[in-house]
Amino acid sequence: MFKKILAYITVIILLGIISLFLIHPYLIRVLWYRTPDADTYKAFPQDVVHKSDNAFHFNRSGRIRNDLDTLKVRDADQHLITFDEYFKNGKLNAFLVIRNDSILYEKYSPGYTDSTLTTIFSGAKSMVSIMIGQALAAGHIKNLNDRVTDYIPELAGNASFKQITIRNLLDMKSGLAFQDALGGVIKAFLSDEAKYYYTHDMKQELMKVRLDNQPGTVWKYKSIDPILLGWVLERATGKPVARFFEESVWRKIGAQYPASFGLDQPGGLANTASRFQVTPIDLAKIGRLYLHQGEYNHVQVVTKSWVDQSIHIGSEKPASAKGWQKSAHHYMWWIPQSGDNGDYAAEGMLGQRLYVDPKTNTIIVQFAAHGAGDYPYRKISRYLAGLPFNYP
Numbered sequence: 001m002f003k004k005i006l007a008y009i010t011v012i013i014l015l016g017i018i019s020l021f022l023i024h025p026y027l028i029r030v031l032w033y034r035t036p037d038a039d040t041y042k043a044f045p046q047d048v049v050h051k052s053d054n055a056f057h058f059n060r061s062g063r064i065r066n067d068l069d070t071l072k073v074r075d076a077d078q079h080l081i082t083f084d085e086y087f088k089n090g091k092l093n094a095f096l097v098i099r100n101d102s103i104l105y106e107k108y109s110p111g112y113t114d115s116t117l118t119t120i121f122s123g124a125k126s127m128v129s130i131m132i133g134q135a136l137a138a139g140h141i142k143n144l145n146d147r148v149t150d151y152i153p154e155l156a157g158n159a160s161f162k163q164i165t166i167r168n169l170l171d172m173k174s175g176l177a178f179q180d181a182l183g184g185v186i187k188a189f190l191s192d193e194a195k196y197y198y199t200h201d202m203k204q205e206l207m208k209v210r211l212d213n214q215p216g217t218v219w220k221y222k223s224i225d226p227i228l229l230g231w232v233l234e235r236a237t238g239k240p241v242a243r244f245f246e247e248s249v250w251r252k253i254g255a256q257y258p259a260s261f262g263l264d265q266p267g268g269l270a271n272t273a274s275r276f277q278v279t280p281i282d283l284a285k286i287g288r289l290y291l292h293q294g295e296y297n298h299v300q301v302v303t304k305s306w307v308d309q310s311i312h313i314g315s316e317k318p319a320s321a322k323g324w325q326k327s328a329h330h331y332m333w334w335i336p337q338s339g340d341n342g343d344y345a346a347e348g349m350l351g352q353r354l355y356v357d358p359k360t361n362t363i364i365v366q367f368a369a370h371g372a373g374d375y376p377y378r379k380i381s382r383y384l385a386g387l388p389f390n391y392p
Contacts, residue, residue, distance in 0.1 A: 036197060038093070038369060041119040041275050045266045047242035049250050049259040056254025056285060059102040068105045071383055074391060076373020090351055090372030093118070094280045096365040097384065104384055114281040115257055118367050121348030124276035125226045127245065129332035131233055132170060133306030134248040140236040141166060148228060151235040160211035166232060168215045169225040170331055175213035178222035196223045197274060202264045203231070219319030221329060223273035230272030241270040252301045253289050255282045280365045287356045287363035311335060311344045324392050325375050339392065343378055353377065360385035
């Protein structure tokens with residue numbers, strides 16, 4: 001009798017699991033790939049962002065600052081270790097330091113160079129921010145206070161979207177429900193984070209999302225908001241995100257190599273939250289564009305006012321305070337608020353970073369398979385500029 005009951009229970013569990021995968025086929029991808037790595041993007045169709053006709057080249061003097069290897073920086077456990085140890089412990093794949101348009105330091109793991117195409121995960125969000133500024137400047141988007149449904153009318157059928165504005169999405173204050181991947185294996189498996197990364201149809205999933213908070217009131221870091229911004233951009237410009245980025249930014253800043261945005265399906269929506277692929281040397285050119293307040297070769301590519309709005313929070317009360325540098329998330333960039341600041345960064349999981357320090361005219365690009373944590377970039381930029389620095 002007990003064996004029969006156990007058999008029935010087993011059959012019910014198996015049927016439940018099969019039904020779960022039939023209802024949510026993206027879960028097969030979640031089970032297969034689990035936490036994505038630098039190569040997971042290859043499982044998805046790509047929309048290529050074509051390179052510039054005239055590439056910009058940073059200066060290479062032929063002499064690398066090897067003294068950076070012995071510089072003591074902090075890791076995630078607050079231990080002071082040499083940068084060489086930091087590189088190894090964090091499984092860094094690329095680390096590139098540029099100051100005054102000259103490459104001062106570069107280091108790569110086997111298989112990586114300055115031209116290796118890599119996904120930068122949430123660093124993609126900062127690219128979306130740039131494109132929103134471009135769409136505003138071109139008149140494709142009239143105002144950040146426009147409602148999302150003005151551009152995506154089919155979302156009006158879901159009352160959750162009734163009051164959400166483009167600004168709400170840019171501030172990550174949409175109020176839309178989102179379950180992150182924290183809290184154990186099962187929660188990660190069934191999380192919205194996994195769903196939006198692995199689904200074949202992001203639009204279908206977005207149509208069903210509910211509202212947790214009044215739009216504009218609660219900040220929550222999530223993938224839904226930048227994905228919706230990507231959808232808005234496609235509708236506003238009449239072009240796929242990759243084409244608009246290519247025409248309005250990429251080909252105008254001397255990009256040497258193609259980049260790409262991962263799509264949920266062929267001809268589908270770009271995952272503008274976490275699937276932008278780029279080489280280290282060309283990501284540095286995004287940093288250079290913002291370091292020069294949106295200008296490239298005496299041409300204003302991104303308006304100075306948009307750059308200023310993006311990297312300064314002004315009198316706004318920070319909604320987040322990450323790390324000892326108390327980085328605030330603003331317009332899809334991370335902006336430190338503590339100490340002698342003014343620097344900012346685009347950041348993605350597993351240690352993807354684009355760091356810009358106007359104080360020292362420094363750009364740092366880091367690609368990693370894991371990351372060693374903390375925030376060594378300010379110390380490195382100040383050290384190479386001969387300026388004092390002390391951790392708080």
